[in-house]
Amino acid sequence: MLSxxxxxxVIIGGGFAGLEAMKxxxxxxxDITLLDRRNHHCFQPLLYQVxxxxxxPAEIAWPIRAIAARQANAxxxxxxxxxxxxxxxxxxxxxxxxxxxxLIVATGVTHSYFGHDDWATVAPGLKSIEDATxxxxxxxxxxxxxELAEDDAERKRLLTFVIVGGGPTGVEMAGAVxxxxxxxxxxxxxxxxxxxxxxxxxxxGPRVLPAFPESLSAYAQSAxxxxxxxxxxxxxxxxxxxxxxxxxxxxxxAATLVWAAGVEATPVADWTQAERDRAGRVKVNxxxxxxxxxxxxxxxxxxxxxxxxxxxxxxIAPAAKQMGRYVGKxxxxxxxxxxxxxxxxxxxxxxxxxxxRKAAVVxxxxxxxxxxxxxxxWCLAHVYFLIGVRNRFVVxxxxxxxxxxxxxxxxxxxxxxxx
Amino acid sequence: MLSxxxxxxVIIGGGFAGLEAMKxxxxxxxDITLLDRRNHHCFQPLLYQVxxxxxxPAEIAWPIRAIAARQANAxxxxxxxxxxxxxxxxxxxxxxxxxxxxLIVATGVTHSYFGHDDWATVAPGLKSIEDATxxxxxxxxxxxxxELAEDDAERKRLLTFVIVGGGPTGVEMAGAVxxxxxxxxxxxxxxxxxxxxxxxxxxxGPRVLPAFPESLSAYAQSAxxxxxxxxxxxxxxxxxxxxxxxxxxxxxxAATLVWAAGVEATPVADWTQAERDRAGRVKVNxxxxxxxxxxxxxxxxxxxxxxxxxxxxxxIAPAAKQMGRYVGKxxxxxxxxxxxxxxxxxxxxxxxxxxxRKAAVVxxxxxxxxxxxxxxxWCLAHVYFLIGVRNRFVVxxxxxxxxxxxxxxxxxxxxxxxx
Numbered sequence: 001m002l003s004x005x006x007x008x009x010v011i012i013g014g015g016f017a018g019l020e021a022m023k024x025x026x027x028x029x030x031d032i033t034l035l036d037r038r039n040h041h042c043f044q045p046l047l048y049q050v051x052x053x054x055x056x057p058a059e060i061a062w063p064i065r066a067i068a069a070r071q072a073n074a075x076x077x078x079x080x081x082x083x084x085x086x087x088x089x090x091x092x093x094x095x096x097x098x099x100x101x102x103l104i105v106a107t108g109v110t111h112s113y114f115g116h117d118d119w120a121t122v123a124p125g126l127k128s129i130e131d132a133t134x135x136x137x138x139x140x141x142x143x144x145x146x147e148l149a150e151d152d153a154e155r156k157r158l159l160t161f162v163i164v165g166g167g168p169t170g171v172e173m174a175g176a177v178x179x180x181x182x183x184x185x186x187x188x189x190x191x192x193x194x195x196x197x198x199x200x201x202x203x204x205g206p207r208v209l210p211a212f213p214e215s216l217s218a219y220a221q222s223a224x225x226x227x228x229x230x231x232x233x234x235x236x237x238x239x240x241x242x243x244x245x246x247x248x249x250x251x252x253x254a255a256t257l258v259w260a261a262g263v264e265a266t267p268v269a270d271w272t273q274a275e276r277d278r279a280g281r282v283k284v285n286x287x288x289x290x291x292x293x294x295x296x297x298x299x300x301x302x303x304x305x306x307x308x309x310x311x312x313x314x315x316i317a318p319a320a321k322q323m324g325r326y327v328g329k330x331x332x333x334x335x336x337x338x339x340x341x342x343x344x345x346x347x348x349x350x351x352x353x354x355x356x357r358k359a360a361v362v363x364x365x366x367x368x369x370x371x372x373x374x375x376x377x378w379c380l381a382h383v384y385f386l387i388g389v390r391n392r393f394v395v396x397x398x399x400x401x402x403x404x405x406x407x408x409x410x411x412x413x414x415x416x417x418x419x
Numbered sequence: 420m421l422s423x424x425x426x427x428x429v430i431i432g433g434g435f436a437g438l439e440a441m442k443x444x445x446x447x448x449x450d451i452t453l454l455d456r457r458n459h460h461c462f463q464p465l466l467y468q469v470x471x472x473x474x475x476p477a478e479i480a481w482p483i484r485a486i487a488a489r490q491a492n493a494x495x496x497x498x499x500x501x502x503x504x505x506x507x508x509x510x511x512x513x514x515x516x517x518x519x520x521x522l523i524v525a526t527g528v529t530h531s532y533f534g535h536d537d538w539a540t541v542a543p544g545l546k547s548i549e550d551a552t553x554x555x556x557x558x559x560x561x562x563x564x565x566e567l568a569e570d571d572a573e574r575k576r577l578l579t580f581v582i583v584g585g586g587p588t589g590v591e592m593a594g595a596v597x598x599x600x601x602x603x604x605x606x607x608x609x610x611x612x613x614x615x616x617x618x619x620x621x622x623x624g625p626r627v628l629p630a631f632p633e634s635l636s637a638y639a640q641s642a643x644x645x646x647x648x649x650x651x652x653x654x655x656x657x658x659x660x661x662x663x664x665x666x667x668x669x670x671x672x673a674a675t676l677v678w679a680a681g682v683e684a685t686p687v688a689d690w691t692q693a694e695r696d697r698a699g700r701v702k703v704n705x706x707x708x709x710x711x712x713x714x715x716x717x718x719x720x721x722x723x724x725x726x727x728x729x730x731x732x733x734x735i736a737p738a739a740k741q742m743g744r745y746v747g748k749x750x751x752x753x754x755x756x757x758x759x760x761x762x763x764x765x766x767x768x769x770x771x772x773x774x775x776r777k778a779a780v781v782x783x784x785x786x787x788x789x790x791x792x793x794x795x796x797w798c799l800a801h802v803y804f805l806i807g808v809r810n811r812f813v814v815x816x817x818x819x820x821x822x823x824x825x826x827x828x829x830x831x832x833x834x835x836x837x838x
Contacts, residue, residue: 039563039830039831039832040830040831040832056475056476056477056478056829057475057829057831057833058475058828058829058830058831061831063607063830063831065607065608066607068607069606069607075609075610077563077566077567078560078563078566078567078832096567129831130833130834133833140458144458144496148496148497148498148515187488188482188487188488188495189484190494191494390820390824390826390828391828393816393820394813394816394828397812397813397816401809401812405809407485407809409477409809409810409813410476411458411459411482411485412458412459412476412477412480412482412548413457413458413459413497414476414548414549414552415549415834
């Protein structure tokens with residue numbers, strides 16, 4: 001079915017948005033090429049569980065090629081895109097180029113250190129499998145090094161963990177690090193007691209989970225505090241270094257920092273000379289196409305889109321999927337000779353975040369759920385949206401096992417030579 | 420129970436030998452310190468399944484600290500041993516030192532390139548989790564790069580895989596790479612057909628699996644050939660480089676090389692000024708102690724030991740475990756004031772290796788099993804010897820899943836920037 005006479009659709013990025021766009025074009029007479037610099041789609045909402053040794057990387061990732069295997073009009077190539085020739089209508093990837101008739105850009109976001117890129121090495125974020133195994137190594141090594149430390153102050157510093165950012169990722173990381181220290185590792189050390197680890201969450205705004213209703217923010221904060229997390233709201237980070245974090249309320253000596261504070265768009269705006277917002281996201285038309293370039297669409301976290309009431313569409317998986325489906329169908333209609341005119345309309349279903357075992361917050365329309373029922377809902381929703389029957393089985397089994405035994409199945413320190 | 424007045428036993432290495440020694444001392448009035456430079460025990464016999472994306476790293480590895488958690492007289496430290504002060508009776512690890520009354524050295528072996536250490540980067544071996552993920556990355560990247568290649572000769576080179584060495588590891592790798600190419604990846608590429616990949620096994624000796632009875636060697640070779648592996652026996656490797664392998668029978672252009680040809684001991688002999696054999700293994704007394712140093716024992720793959728009929732004890736997991744148990748009990752007896760005199764007696768149970776799905780060879784006393792029954796026996800034996808109930812469940816599930824679907828669950832290319 002791959003023929004050069006068919007309209008060529010190139011999709012950059014195999015995340016939630018890019019994959020949905022590809023699937024929406026499955027029945028279209030198109031010649032689809034999906035480019036990604038990795039071979040796998042990663043289920044980012046569960047990365048924090050890889051970082052805290054609860055799940056293995058392969059349980060939340062799946063080869064993009066396997067997802068596309070049965071879609072005969074699509075091919076997947078592992079290529080690192082370096083630019084777009086918008087005039088010549090070609091995507092550039094090193095020495096290769098991929099001509100397109102329709103282009104979908106879904107390259108996502110990366111961490112933003114607000115101009116302090118030197119903080120990246122000391123405070124890694126959580127966007128890829130590699131990020132997650134880096135954090136896992138640092139978290140587990142901190143306990144190992146604390147067991148070896150001869151000096152009290154150094155041991156205390158090694159047992160201090162700072163999570164910067166109080167959004168869903170920050171809350172989930174803080175809760176999971178607390179569970180790791182208080183339960184999974186407790187009783188396995190002789191000189192230190194992992195339960196004495198200090199976990200600090202620093203949030204610049206007045207409350208954690210700012211996108212959630214206030215009642216759920218308050219619940220999440222008190223749940224974290226019950227787990228022994230020191231939640232510091234209205235606190236601004238002024239500097240990160242190898243020995244700790246400086247804030248406007250004072251300094252915290254810590255060996256392990258996690259960055260969950262902000263994201264910025266990948267460099268699509270530079271490639272396309274498009275207008276961008278403060279976070280580098282590309283401003284798009286109401287049909288998600290680039291102003292003046294109706295053949296280029298920008299979707300997912302990298303797009304700056306407003307809802308009908310002027311609110312920004314959030315950078316979450318359901319939004320990315322909706323955009324992917326919308327643009328895939330729009331291109332399919334164009335290929336079929338139609339001229340669709342309906343603008344993209346984002347439908348917000350809700351928010352959910354887990355604080356830890358038996359404690360999650362769900363905001364779903366007018367429904368507010370928290371605690372154990374919220375946690376069960378969170379587990380089911382995440383297992384349901386995982387790709388692949390096998391991964392659903394394995395993750396469900398891992399969670400059941402963790403729940404019953406308090407053990408963590410993936411406590412590996414690999415590439416230990418790096419740090 | 421940890422008190423400086425108790426006899427101090429230091430164990431270097433948390434492999435099969437070191438762990439068994441630790442467990443055999445569980446009821447002894449000893450103060451045990453186990454040092455390992457990694458945080459995990461790795462089940463090396465299944466590393467090839469991680470390298471070929473069938474299992475995840477965490478499924479065959481377990482934190483040493485978790486294994487020792489309930490043994491109150493043992494502590495585990497993650498430390499990289501740099502030497503032994505045999506006169507001062509201290510193990511040195513960078514700035515730290517660990518005094519001992521009894522020392523057990525179980526540091527294992529590493530790859531041997533027979534003086535050509537420059538081959539190591541182009542032909543990685545398979546001894547650690549990192550080795551396995553490096554090989555997995557190279558194997559999977561070769562197919563990805565072949566799909567991108569514009570040149571026929573380059574595509575052919577990218578789809579050629581050479582396994583150097585026809586022992587159990589080489590046979591298992593060759594079979595698993597063949598299954599990956601012929602089944603798991605088939606149908607997922609558009610330009611290449613992974614089933615056309617060429618897999619070559621090069622063995623210097625006259626037959627594969629030289630430690631097995633000849634009938635099983637012949638079966639293994641024909642099983643490999645049925646799977647499409649080009650088995651080249653009596654072929655000597657003369658050079659490895661980034662573009663292929665040179666042998667005395669000619670050159671093979673290949674992008675991916677796997678080294679399964681030889682091992683050499685870790686540098687214990689240098690640390691102890693002990694006599695060594697050709698492979699660098701330390702020659703020990705009949706009680707596995709170092710000549711002239713009754714307080715130092717060398718066990719596992721790093722020890723050069725003979726059976727009662729003068730044969731060398733093989734470097735396999737059951738031998739390492741037997742040595743560990745023997746020395747643990749011997750030290751326990753000495754601590755209890757006894758003077759045990761029985762020499763170490765190795766009991767050889769048999770050999771087993773798998774060629775692939777439904778094809779394994781088992782030599783067990785006078786029993787020879789091959790084919791499907793041998794494969795079932797191999798699966799059961801390996802699941803049984805895995806550490807941790809959870810890992811047994813998960814590996815059994817993964818194998819059942821692979822068997823039914825032909826899928827591989829861990830096809831991740833991570834750290835792709837390295838290659």
